[in-house]
Amino acid sequence: MKVGILTLPLWHNYGGILQAYALRLAIERSGHQAILIDVKREPLSKRKKVISHTKRSIKAKFLYGLRKPYYPNEKEVKSISSNTRAFVENNIQPSSGHIRLSNTPKFAKRLDAIIVGSDQVWRPEYCPDLALYFLGFAKKRLKKISYAASLGTDDWRFDTKETTRCSKLLRTFDAVSVREESAIDLLKKNMQVAAIQTCDPTMLLEAKDYLSVADIPSTYPSGGRGIFCYVLDPKELRMQGLLNIGTRLNSELFFIMPKVFDKNYAKSSEDYIFPAVEEWIKALQESDFVVTDSFHGCVFSIIFNKPFIAIANTSRGRTRFESLLKQFDLEERLFDCVVDIDTEVLHKPLNWKEINKKRENLKNEGINFLTSSLNKES
Structure with missing residues (x-):
């Protein structure tokens, strides 16, 4: 079929x-x-292109810096x-x-x-x-x-x-x-x-399936690079204090996401290009811990057995996080903003045997x- x-x-x-x-x-x-x-x-259409261009120009001139999205x-x-x-x-x-x-x-x-x-x-x-x-x-x-x-x-x-x-x-x-x-x-x-x-x-797949498509050997070491920050909206107020998590976990933070798209794109377009999917998968494999405001950041942390903290991304859909974490009894790992993160939860070990059983x-x-x-x- x-x-x-x-x-x-x-x-x-x-x-x-x-x-x-x-x-x-x-x-x-x-x-x-x-x-x-x-x-x-x-x-x-030509008409809609003109309207879109005009709106972008207005945002760039008057609203940029007021946390208005620029697409x-x-x-x-x-x-x-x-x-x-x-x-x-x-x-x-x-x-x-x-x-x-x-x-x-x-x-x-x-x-x-x-x-x-x-x-x-x-x-x-x-x-x-x-x-x-x-x-x-x-x-x-x-x-x-x-x-x-x-x-x-x-x-x-x-x-x-x-x-x-x-x-x-x-x-x-x-x-x-x-x-x-x-x-x-x-x-x-x-x-x-x-x-x-x-x-x-x-x-529906296993971590080995993703490592395979990224041409990463199954023997490639897991962990060792520190805290992978996979954050979609780093400029949001709820993400303030992100760097402090490294101090609290006594580990280095690393990022792979490009610059958030803005009016300066034409000046340095290469800074806005997203890394390859394979590089993203490799970052997960190399991480010791994940901090994310992404639904799939949570999903892949679970698949790759990486301890994680989720920051609720309400505008993108909070119920997605709640529904996922409820299935694994991990609701306590979801917070509204970085400053609300509970140190006890941050250091709490995860029972991967039980989590993997539920995932299976x-x-x-x-x-x-x-x-x-x-x-x-x-």
């Missing part, structure tokens, strides 16, 4: 890229051919994502090739099934086309499945029109699974659809869901 994977556009989000890689490999290991539908957003345009995204896109194009194969969202229905004609998932694919603010991500284009013969689809938040953010349209589409799915526990109730209440919870696709159970449940959903008669 040819199974398409539809996820959010893949550029420089390490977690997003690796969850797509993991899902492709898991489907392949279940005996089917997995094909990434490698989508990108539609180009802006790259399509050309700049391609540049800063050059290393990470190389991983997508070289390792998540076969794929559709990099196609516009509008070409998805045409490509889907050659598929037997589509799995939509996982990383916040059903969050209106992030999703480029909600009806498309609820497979509104799919023909009746096409098997439709969601795997660990994420809403990202624990409140309902669809408007009335979106709710009506997408609930009708979701009720035509052959199987529905979501990533966060809160999403089960949200879908039931607002769309009258029953869903089950499955783990993030990255947890979640992995098996996820694989069983995939296998049974793909093999079930329509």
